[in-house]
Amino acid sequence: MALNVHERRTERQLLLILLPSLALLLAFVIYPALYSVYLSFTNEALTGAAALRPRFVGIRNYARLLNDAKFWNALLVTFLFVVGSAVIGQFVLGLVSAMALRRRIHFRRLFSSIILLPNAAPEVVAGFMWISMLAGGEQATLSRIVSFFGVTPADWLQVFPLSMIIIVNIWRGIATAMILLTAGLSTIPTEIYEAARMDGATPSQMFRRITLPLMMPTILLYMLISAVSTIAVFGLVYALTRGGPGGATELVSIYIYNQSFTAFQLGYGAAVAVVALLISLVLGIGYVRAMKVEV
Amino acid sequence: MTVISPSENANKTRSDLLAYATLSLISIFCAVPFFWVLLASLDGNAQLFLRWPEQWTLANYIRVFTKEDGAKWLFNSLFVVGGATVLVMVLAGLGGYALSRTRAWWKLPFLYAILLIRVLPPTALVVPLYKFLLTLNNAEGAILRPIFGEYARPIMRWTGFIDGYLGLILVLATMQLPLALWIMKTFFDGLPRDYEEAALMDGATLVQRIRRVLIPLALPGLAAAGLFAFMSAWGDFLLPLIFLSSPELQTLPLGLFRAFLRINEIDYGLLAALAFIYLLPAVVAFGFARRFLVQTFAGGVKG
Numbered sequence: 001m002a003l004n005v006h007e008r009r010t011e012r013q014l015l016l017i018l019l020p021s022l023a024l025l026l027a028f029v030i031y032p033a034l035y036s037v038y039l040s041f042t043n044e045a046l047t048g049a050a051a052l053r054p055r056f057v058g059i060r061n062y063a064r065l066l067n068d069a070k071f072w073n074a075l076l077v078t079f080l081f082v083v084g085s086a087v088i089g090q091f092v093l094g095l096v097s098a099m100a101l102r103r104r105i106h107f108r109r110l111f112s113s114i115i116l117l118p119n120a121a122p123e124v125v126a127g128f129m130w131i132s133m134l135a136g137g138e139q140a141t142l143s144r145i146v147s148f149f150g151v152t153p154a155d156w157l158q159v160f161p162l163s164m165i166i167i168v169n170i171w172r173g174i175a176t177a178m179i180l181l182t183a184g185l186s187t188i189p190t191e192i193y194e195a196a197r198m199d200g201a202t203p204s205q206m207f208r209r210i211t212l213p214l215m216m217p218t219i220l221l222y223m224l225i226s227a228v229s230t231i232a233v234f235g236l237v238y239a240l241t242r243g244g245p246g247g248a249t250e251l252v253s254i255y256i257y258n259q260s261f262t263a264f265q266l267g268y269g270a271a272v273a274v275v276a277l278l279i280s281l282v283l284g285i286g287y288v289r290a291m292k293v294e295v
Numbered sequence: 296m297t298v299i300s301p302s303e304n305a306n307k308t309r310s311d312l313l314a315y316a317t318l319s320l321i322s323i324f325c326a327v328p329f330f331w332v333l334l335a336s337l338d339g340n341a342q343l344f345l346r347w348p349e350q351w352t353l354a355n356y357i358r359v360f361t362k363e364d365g366a367k368w369l370f371n372s373l374f375v376v377g378g379a380t381v382l383v384m385v386l387a388g389l390g391g392y393a394l395s396r397t398r399a400w401w402k403l404p405f406l407y408a409i410l411l412i413r414v415l416p417p418t419a420l421v422v423p424l425y426k427f428l429l430t431l432n433n434a435e436g437a438i439l440r441p442i443f444g445e446y447a448r449p450i451m452r453w454t455g456f457i458d459g460y461l462g463l464i465l466v467l468a469t470m471q472l473p474l475a476l477w478i479m480k481t482f483f484d485g486l487p488r489d490y491e492e493a494a495l496m497d498g499a500t501l502v503q504r505i506r507r508v509l510i511p512l513a514l515p516g517l518a519a520a521g522l523f524a525f526m527s528a529w530g531d532f533l534l535p536l537i538f539l540s541s542p543e544l545q546t547l548p549l550g551l552f553r554a555f556l557r558i559n560e561i562d563y564g565l566l567a568a569l570a571f572i573y574l575l576p577a578v579v580a581f582g583f584a585r586r587f588l589v590q591t592f593a594g595g596v597k598g
Contacts, residue, residue, distance in 0.1 A: 010396075014392075014393040022390075029420065033419075035427065103314045105314055105318075120526070121329075122573055122577055141344045256418050281414065288410050291407075
């Protein structure tokens, strides 16, 4: 389509007003991402001899990753964290909330406000709230609650560290799942359910045969969004456990931070970062493709 | 035919009860941790665990601002996050308009590219970002120091890239930009072009069209983009942790985190009061953003 002179000038002006955003994204996202790849091939460090004169070391950092038990541990912990909190926990509780809130019951707004609340809490505050719930052995709030039901109190963050950060992250993300799945549910026409009821379908049949299949695109989109955002979780877990005890909650994000800013191994930390970037990019491409289908 | 049989009615009541029960349980799970912050902050002898205060007091809040650096942390947070939010609104307002109105070939690739940018985990970017900002900071210092001498230091505090407000504002804004650009693009897509075209007929330039016609119309979209940017930037802990080290520049999440690290002498009442002060703007912003939140996510689902 040929544009006339006037239109071409407008297009140029439009590009011009997009330019500042483009510049910031290039400088503070694209360049660091590429620089991360470069760093991962060097022995760059924050202090010591390597800080003054970093050398190119080829794929040595990546070779080291293969034999690094702590790295594999971080990958495994992150995988369990994502599956446990986002794929299962937030999804199930979010779906249950969304379906319950569809009914014409009282206090709907109050319920949904309360469920949205954890999402508003800043990471560090959320971390401290849960330390108050979990830490302190017999004194801990949770210990006092469960001992009422006859469960032995424990130092929850020490005994079940991974389970605890999964529960805290479920708590934080029910809202996102609920909102997305509510939007998905609202696209299913109610006539289908009425027709199924006429044919004598039970609620569980309707859920399996109508709700789930028709929700599949939304569920897929949710899974991608939540997996990507859960991989990025840092502050919440860092405030709770700082990766401990003994690496039990050392997510990839925390491992990158510890390698780079505690052990000062920037080059090696960058190699871990590149792995994290690649995993997120693969999920992200799936996310973009899912969006493309929808847009 | 809408004849409801008695058994169907009973069924309905039963599943309504089920809905109440599940929603109540989930709500309790969501709400209980908040009680600690609220109660401990008003407790004269607060503990780490949740308890009903024996003596109610506002002393913790008063101490945050008088004995501790609470006021300074609050100012730093408001300044940095406020600055980033305003920057995001301006850039996304302009950029979103461009993305909505342009018919150039790069439009769709660009929109999908910024979706991908949103996906990159910040922890994987902070090391190179830190090095890059350090380089910029050293370059800036090398220019400012010979010119301003000892006054270069206070100037760098405001305009520095590491351990200065400017660097943190720019990076915080950049992280919020992709979502804000999408929100504004979608928003402008929904605005009729009639007004702009009328203004164009009258011979208005692009700048005039933006100022007189588009900004007033775009305010709801800008409010949404601003609220989202504010909420995420306000809650962010990683970027200030890495980019700020001077005590006088600390923001609320850092002050809170450091206050908690003073093992054996943690003042839980003070900590809770500080946490509540930090929590409040986030909850208020969230309350306002709720409406947009549902729309945005729903938009993501429906396209």
